Amino acid sequence: MSGLSGATAIVGIGATEFSKESGRSELQLACEAVTAAIADAGLKPSDVDGLVTFTAESSSEIHVARNVGIGDFSFFSRVGYGGGAACGTIAHAAAAIHAGLADVVVCWRSFNERSGERYGLGQASRPMDTNADRAAYSWMTPYGLSTPAQWVGMFAQRYMHEYGATSEDFGRISVIDRARAATNPKAHFFGRPITLEEHQASRWIAEPLHLLDCCQETDGGQALVLVSAERAKDLPNTPAYVLGAAQGAADDQHMMTSYYRPSISGIPEMGLVGDQLWRQSGLRPTDMGAAILYDHFTPFVLTQLEELGYCGRGEAADYILDGHLELDGSLPLNTHGGQLGEAYLHGMNGIAEAVRLVRGTSVNQPRTVENVVVTAGTGVPTSGVIVGVA
Amino acid sequence: MSAGTSYDDRQYDERLEAFIGRVLNERTPGQDPVNVPMIRHWVEAMEVANPVHLDADAARATGRDDVVAPASMIQAWTMRGYAATVRPQAAAGGFQELIALLDEGGYTSVVATDSEFDFVREVVPGDEISVEEVVDSISPEKATGLGVGRFVTTMKTYRDGAGEVVATQRWRTLRFKPAAKVEPRAERPKPAINLDNAFWFEAARERRLVVQRCTSCESLRHPPGPECPECQSFEWDTVECSGRGTLYSYVVAHHPRHPAFDYPLLIAVVELEEGTRLITNLTGVTPEDVTIGMPLAVQWIDDGPDLTLPVFGPAAPEPTEES
Known part of the structure; x- marks a missing residue:
């Protein structure tokens, strides 16, 4: 176990409503979520001395700080690579607190991703630039390969070819997420479960991906407050201790298009994250009472189960069929409904759900949950955390 | 008729054929008799060098009684004039019926293709010219550079005040379906070129x-x-x-x-x-x-x-x- 494991805890969570058109600025969404999370933690804005968000965030730390009333703050950091940043914000916050750079750190993400700039529409019309990140698109967009669904579809087709997985195997993830969302009043798809037949009948977006393999797009904000384990004991909520927090970018890493590795039927960056999480925490995959796995597109949920060690390569379809991911299974999945069912908050809403699971307050609380593994965006440099009761 | 021609197509062809021989425009008199001032405008505008149109002596020297109108001016004597061109009166008749039928077939655009005159006698000041137009032929649909269309040929007969024919004109127009404008294909997203690629x-x-x-x-x-x-x-x-x-x-x-x-x-x-x-x-x-x-x-x-x-x-x- 590393010194980081258990040294900090998530003690506050706060979010806006999740909608398709917030009608408010992204800065306001950020401020609402951050303010709510600080209040949930039983702290004052002036207690906060660290802020961590995504490089993709449009509202800088200083804007949030001066609106929320945070005053002076001594630690700030950003994590890159889109949704891959989610759990990385927790890693940065935990490391900063553990290292003595800050005492109370808020991590947040907010956007009008549905009513504003939609990622799903692709990169084709984005302005040109000659920096290395932009130039990387030169190998894709001239061929019409410009959307996340297409990028994932390319991996999924190869995965199906190598392991015999089918579209229905992907669809079962969607069915599970929507079943959980159906009983979550905060979820966009509250009261609207789907069947596998509906998944199969939904229109093609980028074969082999159907519409119902793709997560929704959302306006909203989500924030989380971290403090040291010692300080957490004095605060009102059951602490969700950070037992592991890690980032990973693997050999020959690209953004969503790591098609040049010897094999593309795995996502080794997630394996790298998982290995660190198990090592840091001293826990095993089977010690998890639930899993919040990043589900912007269903195929990578299968790959994550394999990378995290829940089953062998190519065996995820059978693992799912065995019922492990159901609410009464060995690893209840995405109890909030995931991004397919609750909201697409770049993974941050999933971390909040893990905190609720540890507190015992999820709307879909399984029988016993002591530890929860959470992952961030897949196909990109990514991250993960394990939160637990002790 | 090709095997692919539908009943509707055949019926349309028959309706067009029914126009052949029909009067499109009843005999209509010109607005003014043939007169020297209009001849003068024409000759000046067209830079006609022949003196027989304005100079009576020159005309007599060629064996004519007096000045004569330029032959190609025959159409001008029967034109409907400026006011009727810019503010056309709603009219009903063979011409309007034929245009409506061509519109129905999608032949909404028109271009004149050729005009052949036969002149019977020279027209002189004082002549009261009238014109009548009759459908001569309507071609099957043809592919042209402007789009598919039908050539509509009419015969215009020009008469004097006594009803004697002074000239005839075989007048051909192409009534066509304007070819759909081909939008230029959007270009692919451009690569971001830098020193490394x-x-x-x-x-x-x-x-x-x-x-x-x-x-x-x-x-x-x-x-x-x-x-x-x-x-x-x-x-x-x-x-x-x-x-x-x-x-x-x-x-x-x-x-x-x-x-x-x-x-x-x-x-x-x-x-x-x-x-x-x-x-x-x-x-x-x-x-x-x-x-x-x-x-x-x-x-x-x-x-x-x-x-x-x-x-x-x-x-x-x-x-x-x-x-």
């Missing part, structure tokens, strides 16, 4: 598919970059590929659509014979016939003046005996 796109413009090679350890790499991850050398050159490869994976894009592409769009990762992979499009194959591992060969497409890209189609099959 320009060589590849420059080679592509010469229809050469290249892969970056480390000159120290000779390992190939794509997408290219400034440094070799194997040996840390910054020295590199390129090798030219055979253009053959196999399909490693693919996606059939449906939504959203970019105007540069036809959908469903086949986007592929191809593994080249040389061992590296690249993203490209598949051509000459439909999604149903795509299989991972299929042999492929490079083809080149130009997209706008500055971009040439490699795409891949099924590799030519082994030569077989022609039957």
